Amino acid sequence: xxxxxxxxxxxxxxxxxxxxxxxxxxxxxxxxxxxxxxxxxxxxxxxxxxxxxxxxxxxxxxxxxxxxxxxxxxxxxxxxxxxxxxxxxxxxxxxxxxxxxxxxxxxxxxxxxxxxxxxxxxxxxxxxxxxxxxxxxxxxxxxxxxxxxxxxxxxxxxxxxxxxxxxxxxxxxxxxxxxxxxxxxxxxxxxxxxxxxxxxxxxxxxxxxxxxxxxxxxxxxxxxxxxxxxxxxxxxxxxxxxx
Amino acid sequence: xxxxxxxxxxxxxxxxxxxxxxxxxxxxxxxxxxxxxxxxxxxxxxxxxxxxxxxxxxxxxxxxxxxxxxxxxxxxxxxxxxxxxxxxxxxxxxxxxxxxxx
Numbered sequence: 001x002x003x004x005x006x007x008x009x010x011x012x013x014x015x016x017x018x019x020x021x022x023x024x025x026x027x028x029x030x031x032x033x034x035x036x037x038x039x040x041x042x043x044x045x046x047x048x049x050x051x052x053x054x055x056x057x058x059x060x061x062x063x064x065x066x067x068x069x070x071x072x073x074x075x076x077x078x079x080x081x082x083x084x085x086x087x088x089x090x091x092x093x094x095x096x097x098x099x100x101x102x103x104x105x106x107x108x109x110x111x112x113x114x115x116x117x118x119x120x121x122x123x124x125x126x127x128x129x130x131x132x133x134x135x136x137x138x139x140x141x142x143x144x145x146x147x148x149x150x151x152x153x154x155x156x157x158x159x160x161x162x163x164x165x166x167x168x169x170x171x172x173x174x175x176x177x178x179x180x181x182x183x184x185x186x187x188x189x190x191x192x193x194x195x196x197x198x199x200x201x202x203x204x205x206x207x208x209x210x211x212x213x214x215x216x217x218x219x220x221x222x223x224x225x226x227x228x229x230x231x232x233x234x235x236x237x238x239x240x241x242x243x
Numbered sequence: 244x245x246x247x248x249x250x251x252x253x254x255x256x257x258x259x260x261x262x263x264x265x266x267x268x269x270x271x272x273x274x275x276x277x278x279x280x281x282x283x284x285x286x287x288x289x290x291x292x293x294x295x296x297x298x299x300x301x302x303x304x305x306x307x308x309x310x311x312x313x314x315x316x317x318x319x320x321x322x323x324x325x326x327x328x329x330x331x332x333x334x335x336x337x338x339x340x341x342x343x344x345x
Contacts, residue, residue, distance in 0.1 A: 022327035029334075043248050050256040055291055060255045067246055070254050077258040080294070083287030084259070088266035101268060108264035114326065159345065162304045163338035166312045169299040170330035172291040173313070177320035179288060186288050193292035201297055211298075219290040226289070227281035 005129045012133025019114045019134070020141035027142045029167035030057060031149015032156075037065030041150040048146035052110045052139055056081040057146075058168055062211055072213065079216045087116045096125035103128045110135040113175055185230045193222055308340040 027048060034044040039061070051057045059080035063073045088111050095104070107128055115134055122130055153161060180187035200206045200214045209217075300309035312333040319329050 022330075025327070026330055039248060043252065046249075047252050047255070050252060051259055053259060055294060056255070056259055059294065060251065064246075064248060064251050070246070070250065073251055073254045074258050077255045078262065079286075079290060081259050081262050082283065082290070084263045085266055086283040086287070088263050089283075092267045095267070104267045105264055108260070108267045111263045158304070159338060159341050162302075162308075162341060162345075163334045165302040166299055166309065166316075166333045166337050167330045169295050169302065170312070170316045170333035171326050172295045173316035173333070174320045174324065174326040174329035176288045176291050176295070177317055178323075181321055186285070189285060190288055190292040193289045194296040197293040198297045215290060215293050218293045219286060222289045222293075223282050223285040226285040227278050231277050231281040232284045 005127070008127040008129040009133040012130040012135075013137040014133075015118045016115065016134030016137030019118070020138035022114075023138055023142040024145040026054060026167050026171055027145025028149040028152070029164040030054065030061070031146040031151075032153035032161055032164055033058065033149075033168075034061050034146065035150045035153040037061045039064065039150060041147040044150040045143050045147040049139065049143040052112055052142060053081055053084070054112075054168055054171055056084075059215065066211070075216055076213075079219050082219075083113075084111050084116075087111050087113075091116065091119060091126070094120065094122075094124050094126045095128075099125075099128060107131045110139050114138075185226065189222060189226050193218065196222065303337050303341070305341055305344040307344060308337040311340055312336045 030048070031041075031044050034047070039047070047057055047060065051060065056077060059076045060073060063076050088108060091107065091111060095107070099107075107126075110131075115131070115138060118134060119126055119131055156164075176186075176190055180190050196218050197214070200209075200218060201211075206214070296313065299313050300306045303309040303312070315336045316329050316333045319332055324332070
């Protein structure tokens, strides 16, 4: 039993390390954004160690940069990370029923697209030690990368900073494109989202609203429209679990 | 009103941790409501799409480089490239194009 736990932990670390190396690079770009919003390296480190989310932290940094209200921070964070709610639901179905509360509290700490992705590929029930191993390999690199980005962002030449600034968007694209390819409704709504977001940033009476609020309003409206018109079947959700 | 960055981070952490931990601790049965399930299914893609465009075009020094990065990223992801290769390729496209444009 003891040996099983150890091997699950080590297997988690082994799977988490390549994810952590990717995180290091993307977090560096996030750190540059944090720096431009006026954050220090320590604040960037803290935000990433607690947040462990690319889009979520990016949205949070936008709120900090705009000096918006704490309520707006809560609302933006909720919408930008709503997908983790779905992932945690899926993950909850994969745990052994006798998983303890402290174990559940720890597993919830770093549910991200990638770490969730490797966890659902594990045999059921998921061994919490596997999750701990993967978190320990990946999360410190994510936090470290953010701090380095804040520190090195102003040492790097402007054209390098400009190039790195699209790294996060590249990651977002890599998340939204594969399901758009598999599912025509997702594709249509991704394109609609692009169009609506562009229009909202240009129309005179909407573009004055902060970008965080625009993201919330557009997401809720479009997702509700999609859910009302095209409710998903169970199999389609299963496809998300495997992604 | 002056805002404190640490308080912002605390609010972010409280919300994000609740989102991740509540389903794991409180809800041990699957959600039945079809509308809610569908809504949660669509949210990630729509919110990421809204955040990506037009922000990617405004992030770079030259808007043209941002558009090129968007197109290259979509094509690579469509062909099955993973998160990291797509992100690096987008950066490379912007860097190379801006050598010529800026």
